[in-house]
Amino acid sequence: MSLNPITVLYKEVNGSKISTDIYLPATASSEKKLFPVIINIHGGAFMLGHSRMVSMPQITDCLERGWIVLVPNHRLCPGVNLLEGPMRDIRDLLAWVHDGHLDAVLQEQGPYGADLDNIAAFGTSSGGHLAMSLGWNTPKPPKAILSLYGAVHFTHPFWRKQLPHVQAKLPPNLDSSFLNKIYNEVPVPTDSSVSLEGQSESGGSKGPDFSRSRDAFAFTQIASGNVLSAIYPDSETKDPTFNSVDPLQNVTSEFPPIYIVHGQADTMVPIDLSRELFAKLKKEGVKCGMTEVPDEEHTFANMMKVGSRTWWLQREGFDFLEGIVGKGPQ
Numbered sequence: 001m002s003l004n005p006i007t008v009l010y011k012e013v014n015g016s017k018i019s020t021d022i023y024l025p026a027t028a029s030s031e032k033k034l035f036p037v038i039i040n041i042h043g044g045a046f047m048l049g050h051s052r053m054v055s056m057p058q059i060t061d062c063l064e065r066g067w068i069v070l071v072p073n074h075r076l077c078p079g080v081n082l083l084e085g086p087m088r089d090i091r092d093l094l095a096w097v098h099d100g101h102l103d104a105v106l107q108e109q110g111p112y113g114a115d116l117d118n119i120a121a122f123g124t125s126s127g128g129h130l131a132m133s134l135g136w137n138t139p140k141p142p143k144a145i146l147s148l149y150g151a152v153h154f155t156h157p158f159w160r161k162q163l164p165h166v167q168a169k170l171p172p173n174l175d176s177s178f179l180n181k182i183y184n185e186v187p188v189p190t191d192s193s194v195s196l197e198g199q200s201e202s203g204g205s206k207g208p209d210f211s212r213s214r215d216a217f218a219f220t221q222i223a224s225g226n227v228l229s230a231i232y233p234d235s236e237t238k239d240p241t242f243n244s245v246d247p248l249q250n251v252t253s254e255f256p257p258i259y260i261v262h263g264q265a266d267t268m269v270p271i272d273l274s275r276e277l278f279a280k281l282k283k284e285g286v287k288c289g290m291t292e293v294p295d296e297e298h299t300f301a302n303m304m305k306v307g308s309r310t311w312w313l314q315r316e317g318f319d320f321l322e323g324i325v326g327k328g329p330q
Helices: 056-064 083-098 101-109 126-135 176-184 213-224 227-231 271-283 309-325
Strands: 006-013 016-023 033-041 068-072 112-124 144-148 258-263 288-293
Touching: 006 083, 006 101, 016 056, 033 056, 033 083, 033 126, 033 309, 056 068, 056 309, 068 083, 068 101, 083 101, 083 112, 083 126, 101 112, 112 126, 112 309, 126 144, 144 309, 176 213, 213 227, 258 271, 258 309, 271 288, 288 309
Parallel strands: 033 068, 033 112, 112 144, 144 258, 258 288
Antiparallel strands: 006 016, 016 068
């Protein structure tokens, strides 16, 4: 098992070079074996973050279960919209795996093969949404999905609500021309200096740097209740029901098994949104489960301590995945 990933490009579009980190579990075998593949998608309100801004204890847990872990980047909004950018990229990553490109990389890494019949996906916040988005309009959806406080139910009034506790973090009188510099970034970036979880590009949890237009833009949209307009302008005209991008609108009896983990004290994506998703999943007869984590805010995955109550509760989601994709070969 190594926490030093292999990084490869899985896609290039309009100058954006989009990579994924590949983490490999330990193996004592010298013969090729097939390992389940788990896609782990970072959070950041679709506008922030990159592949190194994920919970390393969660990755370690996955590796100890014998899973190959892919942690992809994706293009960041608003230079591209949610459907054509992040969702398209993550769907293309899944296709990249199924088309044999992951196996081509693994051939150089010893006795590892990708078990294409046992692929799962999970993510936090916007990453939870992107994991869920693999459940529809994909030729071969994952066998199971885990959403940790994923963004969902976009027609709910919450998504247009101002958030004073976020507004309080912003410096006064941010200039619109400074904020809108984000639209001139060419090519569209696939990483940013900070994630919504609080990790910085140099490690640690330094928080946003409001001298950077991307950090300032993203937090301004969150504070003012304008995230959806910023990341998916079609919601204002062509797709006001969010039919193309909202997991809640796309749950049918054919949806993959899914587990939800959500903090009860979440002020960024209220737990009631996940509760409504869970209710619809059950109504449609989808194999599903949900763990509510007491006292936890939106970004707890980055801050939880291994062995804490929160650690064991969120781990129920990974146990659910394991019950479907199994453990990797020992």
